[in-house]
Amino acid sequence: MLTSFILRALDRRTSIVLLVILGIGILLPVLNLATDPSSPFHVPTYVLTLLGKYLTYALLALSVDLVWGFCGILSLGHGAFFALGGYGMGMYLMRQIGDRGTYGNPILPDFMVFLNWKELPWFWTGFDHFWFAAIIVLLVPGLLAFVFGWFAFRSRVTGVYLSIITQAMTYALLLAFFRNDMGFGGNNGLTDFKDILGFDIQADATRGALFFASALALAAGFWICRAVIASKFGKVLVAVRDAESRTRFIGYRVEGYKLVVWTLSAMMAGVAGALYVPQVGIINPGEFAPANSIEAVIWVAVGGRGTLIGPIVGALLVNFGKTWFTSGMMAEYWLFVLGSLFVLVTLFLPKGVVGTLMAKKDRKPAEKPIEDVVAPGAAVQAAE
Amino acid sequence: MVDMISRFKTLLATLALVVLAAIPAAHADDLKPLVDGLGKSGYAALRQAVGALAATGDPAVAPILQSLSTGDLYVRKSDRAVFAATKAEDGFKLTDPATGTDAGTATSGEIDKIKVNNAVREAVTTALGSLTLMSPDIAKRRLAAADMFRNGDPAQISLLDQAIAKESDAGIAATLQLARAAAVLKSDQPDADKIAAIHVLQTKGGRDVLGQLTAIEASSADGAVKTAAADALTSIRGTLKLWDGAQNILYGVSLGSVLLLAAIGLAITFGVMGVINMAHGEMVMLGAYTTFVVQELIRNNAPWLFDWSLAIALPLAFLVAGLVGVLIERMVIRYLYGRPLETLLATWGVSLILQQAIRTWFGPNNREVGNPSWMSGAFELGNLTITYNRMWIVVFSLVVFAALMLVLKRTSFGLQTRAVTQNRPMASSMGIRTPWVDALTFGLGSGIAGIAGVALSQIDNVSPNLGQGYIIDSFMVVVFGGVGNLWGTLVGAFTLGIANKFLEPYAGAVLGKILVLVFIILFIQKRPRGLFALKGRAVEA
Numbered sequence: 001m002l003t004s005f006i007l008r009a010l011d012r013r014t015s016i017v018l019l020v021i022l023g024i025g026i027l028l029p030v031l032n033l034a035t036d037p038s039s040p041f042h043v044p045t046y047v048l049t050l051l052g053k054y055l056t057y058a059l060l061a062l063s064v065d066l067v068w069g070f071c072g073i074l075s076l077g078h079g080a081f082f083a084l085g086g087y088g089m090g091m092y093l094m095r096q097i098g099d100r101g102t103y104g105n106p107i108l109p110d111f112m113v114f115l116n117w118k119e120l121p122w123f124w125t126g127f128d129h130f131w132f133a134a135i136i137v138l139l140v141p142g143l144l145a146f147v148f149g150w151f152a153f154r155s156r157v158t159g160v161y162l163s164i165i166t167q168a169m170t171y172a173l174l175l176a177f178f179r180n181d182m183g184f185g186g187n188n189g190l191t192d193f194k195d196i197l198g199f200d201i202q203a204d205a206t207r208g209a210l211f212f213a214s215a216l217a218l219a220a221g222f223w224i225c226r227a228v229i230a231s232k233f234g235k236v237l238v239a240v241r242d243a244e245s246r247t248r249f250i251g252y253r254v255e256g257y258k259l260v261v262w263t264l265s266a267m268m269a270g271v272a273g274a275l276y277v278p279q280v281g282i283i284n285p286g287e288f289a290p291a292n293s294i295e296a297v298i299w300v301a302v303g304g305r306g307t308l309i310g311p312i313v314g315a316l317l318v319n320f321g322k323t324w325f326t327s328g329m330m331a332e333y334w335l336f337v338l339g340s341l342f343v344l345v346t347l348f349l350p351k352g353v354v355g356t357l358m359a360k361k362d363r364k365p366a367e368k369p370i371e372d373v374v375a376p377g378a379a380v381q382a383a384e
Numbered sequence: 385m386v387d388m389i390s391r392f393k394t395l396l397a398t399l400a401l402v403v404l405a406a407i408p409a410a411h412a413d414d415l416k417p418l419v420d421g422l423g424k425s426g427y428a429a430l431r432q433a434v435g436a437l438a439a440t441g442d443p444a445v446a447p448i449l450q451s452l453s454t455g456d457l458y459v460r461k462s463d464r465a466v467f468a469a470t471k472a473e474d475g476f477k478l479t480d481p482a483t484g485t486d487a488g489t490a491t492s493g494e495i496d497k498i499k500v501n502n503a504v505r506e507a508v509t510t511a512l513g514s515l516t517l518m519s520p521d522i523a524k525r526r527l528a529a530a531d532m533f534r535n536g537d538p539a540q541i542s543l544l545d546q547a548i549a550k551e552s553d554a555g556i557a558a559t560l561q562l563a564r565a566a567a568v569l570k571s572d573q574p575d576a577d578k579i580a581a582i583h584v585l586q587t588k589g590g591r592d593v594l595g596q597l598t599a600i601e602a603s604s605a606d607g608a609v610k611t612a613a614a615d616a617l618t619s620i621r622g623t624l625k626l627w628d629g630a631q632n633i634l635y636g637v638s639l640g641s642v643l644l645l646a647a648i649g650l651a652i653t654f655g656v657m658g659v660i661n662m663a664h665g666e667m668v669m670l671g672a673y674t675t676f677v678v679q680e681l682i683r684n685n686a687p688w689l690f691d692w693s694l695a696i697a698l699p700l701a702f703l704v705a706g707l708v709g710v711l712i713e714r715m716v717i718r719y720l721y722g723r724p725l726e727t728l729l730a731t732w733g734v735s736l737i738l739q740q741a742i743r744t745w746f747g748p749n750n751r752e753v754g755n756p757s758w759m760s761g762a763f764e765l766g767n768l769t770i771t772y773n774r775m776w777i778v779v780f781s782l783v784v785f786a787a788l789m790l791v792l793k794r795t796s797f798g799l800q801t802r803a804v805t806q807n808r809p810m811a812s813s814m815g816i817r818t819p820w821v822d823a824l825t826f827g828l829g830s831g832i833a834g835i836a837g838v839a840l841s842q843i844d845n846v847s848p849n850l851g852q853g854y855i856i857d858s859f860m861v862v863v864f865g866g867v868g869n870l871w872g873t874l875v876g877a878f879t880l881g882i883a884n885k886f887l888e889p890y891a892g893a894v895l896g897k898i899l900v901l902v903f904i905i906l907f908i909q910k911r912p913r914g915l916f917a918l919k920g921r922a923v924e925a
Contacts, residue, residue: 074725148905155909160660160724164859165905171856172901175894290856294732301729335740342733346726347719 009227017309018219025055025215029208045204048211049279054319055214056276059221061299061311063268066225068297069305070234071261072241074159077166078269079293080173081141083283085270087177088140090190090283091124092133093201097194110192111185121183130197137274138267145266146259153255153262158244167290174288189284196278207279214275218312221268225308228261237261298338301345304352313354415440415482419448422498423459423466430500431507438511446515448481453508457481458495469495510540517547522556529559536566536596562588569600579612586616589623590767627767632885638774640881641781642843644874645836646854647861648785651873652829654862657805659717659826660728663735664858665851667830670708671701671837672846673742676751691756694838701834708738709830713823721822735851743848753841773842780839784832785874791828792870801825805868860904866914876914880904 010018028043028051035042060082067073099106103113107120126132148169152162180186199206228234236257239247248254277283286292296315303314318341325334349356418440421433434452437445451457451468458469458476467487469476475491500508516528529547532540544564551557565581582600585593594617601613646668653661675697682689682696689696712734720727755773762771792798803811804821812818837850844850857880865876880900887896908914 074728076728151906151909157908160728161863161908163725163728164660164863165908168856168860168901168905172898172905175898175901179894294729297729298733332740332744335736335743339733339736339740342736343716343730346730346733347716350726 005231006223006227009223009230011230014223014226018223021215021219021222025212025219029211033204033208045207048204048207050323052207052211052214052279053276054316055211055218056272056279057296057299057319058312058315059214059218059272059275060269060296061303061315062218062221062225062308063265063272064296065300065303065305065308065311066228066265066268067262068300069307069310070229070241071237071258072244073258073262074163074297075166075265076163076290076293076297077168077170078266078296079290080166080170080288081145081266081269082273082276082292082296083170083173083177083285083287084141084144085137085273086277086283086287087184087190087273088133088137088270089274089277090193091127091136091184092130093193093196093278094190095124095127096196097192100194101192109185109190111188112183115180123183134274137270141270141273142263142267145263149259149262153258156255167293170288170293171290174285174290177285177288185284187285189282189286190277191282191284193278193281201278201281210275210279214279217271217275221271222308222312224264224268228264229308233257233260295338298342298345300352302341302349302352304355304358307352307354307358310352310354314352317353415442415444415448419466419482420464422452422457423464427501427504430498430504434504434507434511438514443515443519444482446512449508449511449515451481452498453500453505455497455500457498458490459498460490460495462494466498467495510537510543513540514543514547517543517560518550522553525551525553525556526559529556529563532563533559533566534592536563536570538567538571541567541571558588562593566596569596575608578609582609582612582616586619589620591624594620594624624767628889630766631768632889633882634768634770636882636885637778637878638881639884640878641778642840643857643861643881644781644785644877645777645839646833647858647873647877648781648788648870649829649831649833649836650858651862651865651870652788652832653826654859654867657822657825657829658724658867659721660724660731661712661717661826661829662728662732662855663712663738664830664833665853665855666735666738667705667709667833667851668837668840668854669742669846669848669851670705670738671697671834672753672841672844672850673746673751673837674701674704674834675838675841676746676753676846679753690754691758693754694756694759694842697838698835701838702831703834705834705837706827706831709833710823710827712830713826717826718819718822739848739851746848748848751846753846755842759842777839777843784835785870788832789870797821797824860901863908863914864904869914872914 028048031041031043032045032048037044060078063081064075064078067075094109097109101110101113103110105113108117112120127136148166152165157165176182177184177189178187184190193201195201196206196210199209229237236247236252239252240254240257244254273283273287295318299315299318300311301314302318303312304310318338321337322334325331325337345352351359415437418433418437421436422430424430424433434449437449448457448468456468456470457466458478459466460478466481467478467490468481469478469490471477472489475489476495477489478487478495479485480487513528513532516524517532519525519528532544541564544560544567548557548560548564551560561584565584568577568581569585582597585597597613597617597620601610601617604610604613646665649667650661650664653659653664675694678697678700679690679693682693712731716730716734717727720730759773759776762769764770792801800811800816800821801824803814803816804818804825808818811821840850840854844853861876861880862873864880865872865874883903884896884900887899890896891899
């Protein structure tokens, strides 16, 4: 049954997208490793790392789109799940440093030696093992999302209220992780990683493998989202998005559907964070900043919410733009561009780039009608 | 006529001069033999002479004693008269130390320097302390009394007794009593006196007394004194705890007023209009920068106006922020009514643009905004210290709240706003121009945020990030208090402010804030529509 669930999602368009993602995932590392630096086809390592970072952003955008574009839950706190996944991986990488830290302590990471701690806190046990960290990366964001969602959806907190308390959630975590005595490195976070699974994290081959892993995770995420959307479950999600009360009156347990997709989305964001950390080499509380979460939302909006290719395209486009702008003379104008993107996309391109293109190409109405994500009954509709 | 008046004034002035000149002269005559007493040989005699001078309580004695300790006093060998001498071209130039009048010159052979040792210097210091206690200047006496209380020197008990007998100001007399008690406790007087002293200190209470009593309790041997000190300590600690509670409430009210100021504009745009304005914090920032610009202009062109700078900045900040608000409403938000999530994103974009614009124009660093004189300083209330700027901000936030209430409840504009809020199609068909009401209401909310910026510029750093720090807190206040209800915003702001400050001592500032956030998240689960939820038809509007 599960195989049919997964395989039915594999229509022509999905297969093409999957093949493209995986193809890039293999091609770029090969071009990096197998070609001579002087060759015109050579991909420098820093480009590979940068693109790998974008791929994890794309996965984060995909997870935001799954709840926003298909279930109408605008999360302004997905950066929290992303960062939690990142911290899970970061803790594993910290343990791999062993006694190669500045203080050479075989048991404690540098920042704990610096804080004069005598032993490893209990929540750091187990992070010597990759499998443990991998489970935590899925479990902790999933658990937080489950508890948060269980409370929120059960008491029918919807619309902007939900958005604002997700923002408060990530803000609270930001404050908490800034504290030194939390045991996560405080302000500086976790950094100075050396090895991952025994391989040097700086080596080109490792970078290539991480890039491929990011592409693989993105492809898997895309496939899972496609499977969810194509299933009967997904049809109910869209119904919740378009008319929550009506869906409830028909007899569906709306809270349950929301909770499942919310938790799934948080776990995807966690994986994205876990792949992000080894490639950028640092995780610090800044990742919890509400601004980061909102930026992820704009990737989705630019690409087109309610389409699954949209968020991937949006994340890549916006981040290419960001890199291009902030590396040149125009650095200080980047925020003008980003701010204008928010305004212009919401005003003139509500379906996003991909959504608009698809609507043009398909002639017939788009596969998934994209309508306003207003949940009826929200108090803030006063203005109507 | 004019001439006569001016002549009369001259006459008066002359008279005053004569009288003034006569008074010190009379004193100087009394002092003269005492001053000459300093010329006797031997340190013991010198110390006695210092004491005799101090006992007069004459303020003219202080400079004489000071010049004694700096070694500027000399005695003339011929008649043992004492003079202050300064080196001149040939020998020394003499002045009468009591009157400061010229007393001729002398060669270095004719005079001897009055030598002092440490004991004498100590006597001089004590004498100077007692002289300031007798000083006619109340402020000086108050300082001296407080100083005596801190030092608690047993040697000064008799001096304190004299000062207490003479003191006319009740406040200073009380401090002197305390100083005496502190001195008694350190002396070797009988236990009964010490216990009486402990009682005197206990009635005063406070942290400084706590410190002194703790020392006494630790140092004294077991017995009545130790028990009395321990009892006094317990009672003082109990009182202090009450004061701490009062202090927390005070800080909480202060924080609450800041939250209220930041949130009240949001309560209009979000609460009344249903528009999520993520650029609200930037309106606050615009208000703060308006204050900065106004102060810069005043500093450069009209420094005497500085105390009025805030009064000038207020209407300007309202206009600037209000105008920007109307522009945002006309250009962006009006296309997005009924799509709150899109509004949220678009206004976030606006906030990024505004922040970067300010950063480009004014630079990324903090800008200096000064406090006018009536907002600096502090005053004491019991054991509490209240700074004037905090106090004015509490007052100001309440005034703004009342003014806003008046506008919404008593003006025709407010009536229209409420009508549009409750039933837009009906209001429209009654002839209200709803688009204009929308724009103006948004302008009003933004303008009030600008006013808040003027107040916050007094207590916070004025930087492009100023607004961001308030936006989440403001949303929490509005959501907690109940959307669409200004009273809810008032109660919400002060509740959160006080809760925050009460949590801080136990959990630390950051954890306290986290706890409050978690509490609100849980609270919204329980009451999704806030503390003061709207009931009836308004909910469905």
